[in-house]
Amino acid sequence: AQSVTQPDIHITVSEGASLELRCNYSYGATPYLFWYVQSPGQGLQLLLKYFSGDTLVQGIKGFEAEFKRSQSSFNLRKPSVHWSDAAEYFCAVVPHGSGNTGKLIFGQGTTLQVKP
Amino acid sequence: EPEVTQTPSHQVTQMGQEVILRCVPISNHLYFYWYRQILGQKVEFLVSFYNNEISEKSEIFDDQFSVERPDGSNFTLKIRSTKLEDSAMYFCASSEESNQPQHFGDGTRLSIL
Numbered sequence: 001a002q003s004v005t006q007p008d009i010h011i012t013v014s015e016g017a018s019l020e021l022r023c024n025y026s027y028g029a030t031p032y033l034f035w036y037v038q039s040p041g042q043g044l045q046l047l048l049k050y051f052s053g054d055t056l057v058q059g060i061k062g063f064e065a066e067f068k069r070s071q072s073s074f075n076l077r078k079p080s081v082h083w084s085d086a087a088e089y090f091c092a093v094v095p096h097g098s099g100n101t102g103k104l105i106f107g108q109g110t111t112l113q114v115k116p
Numbered sequence: 117e118p119e120v121t122q123t124p125s126h127q128v129t130q131m132g133q134e135v136i137l138r139c140v141p142i143s144n145h146l147y148f149y150w151y152r153q154i155l156g157q158k159v160e161f162l163v164s165f166y167n168n169e170i171s172e173k174s175e176i177f178d179d180q181f182s183v184e185r186p187d188g189s190n191f192t193l194k195i196r197s198t199k200l201e202d203s204a205m206y207f208c209a210s211s212e213e214s215n216q217p218q219h220f221g222d223g224t225r226l227s228i229l
Contacts, residue, residue, distance in 0.1 A: 032215055043120075043207060043220040044159070051215070090159060094215060101164040101172040102147050102214030108158045 002027050006091055006107035013081050014115045021076040021110050023091030031093035033074040034104070035065055038088045047089075050074060061085070086114045118142040122208050122221035129198055130229055137193045137224045139208030148191045149209040149218060150183065152176070159207065165191065166214070195226075203228045 005024045013019055025031060032051055036044040048059025055067040065076045074091060091107040094100065121140045129135045141148050150162040163173045165183055173181075182194045191210075195202055205225050209218040 034217060036220075041222075043122075043222040044209075046217045046219070049217050092159075100214050101166070102149070102211060102216075102218065103161045103164055103172055104149070104151070104159075104209075104218060105161065106159040 002095065002105070004091055004093055004105050004107040006089075006110050008110050009108065010111045010113070012113040012115060015083050016080050019076075019078045019081045019085070019112070021089050021091075021112070023074045023076065023107055025072050025074065025091075025093050027072075027093065027095055029096045030067075030069060031095045033065075033067060034092045034094075035059065035063070035074075035076050036090045036092060037061075038090065038109075040087075044090065047076070081112075081114055083114045083116065086112055088112070118219075120208055120210055120219050120221035122206075122224050124224060125222065126225045126227070128227045128229065131200055132197050135195050135198055135226065137195075137206050137208075137226070139191045139193070139221055140189050141191055141208065141210030142219055143189070145210035145212050145219070147171075147211045147214050147218075148183075148185070149211075150193045151207045151209065151220075152204040153207065153223075154204045162193075162206075164214075198226075198228045200228050202226060 003026045035047040050067045088109045090109045092104045123138045148165040153159045163177045164171045180196045205223045207223045208221045211218045
């Protein structure tokens with residue numbers, strides 16, 4: 001079945017430490033891939049996207065993500081986490097295909113807690 | 117930077133009542149969406165709207181739900197007879213093209229009593 005999986009429901013890292021949030025997808029063709037962040041009481045903000053080309057994409061707030069076709073993964077990384085990065089992170093895809101309406105399929109989300 | 121705006125931010129309604137959630141998408145966007153997020157769960161797609169008609173809807177989007185773009189700026193979601201399980205955060209989103217990133221509003225928290 002087509003799906004987006006974020007294996008880690010909750011992650012805690014220390015401020016200044018590196019971060020990697022995992023995302024795997026299960027679709028026949030590589031979909032369009034996105035990472036969104038949701039701070040408490042806020043909407044979803046786009047961090048970065050991958051459509052094609054260079055498999056390492058840069059986003060806002062110092063985030064990057066790497067697309068690995070062989071692993072069907074699109075993991076989000078940040079070299080040094082700041083306390084303000086504490087939020088919920090969602091991986092999402094728009095499946096390729098005819099009649100594509102742009103429907104976003106979201107993973108369950110990963111809650112990031114940052115320790116001082 | 118242009119934003120998607122949603123009103124109200126919080127709506128409390130008695131079960132069985134009708135509710136209308138309002139959204140103003142970004143002005144040059146052509147594709148419009150509603151999603152919902154039940155507390156503690158993931159964000160779920162409800163409906164997409166393009167060229168003044170629904171282009172896709174999920175199983176959640178049953179006959180109790182409808183969407184409308186009554187003028188050139190607003191995009192509304194109506195729930196005709198609300199149920200307790202409709203309690204959720206509802207997000208509106210818009211994009212220039214179907215494969216372009218969607219911009220989200222801050223959501224409307226709907227509480228059904």
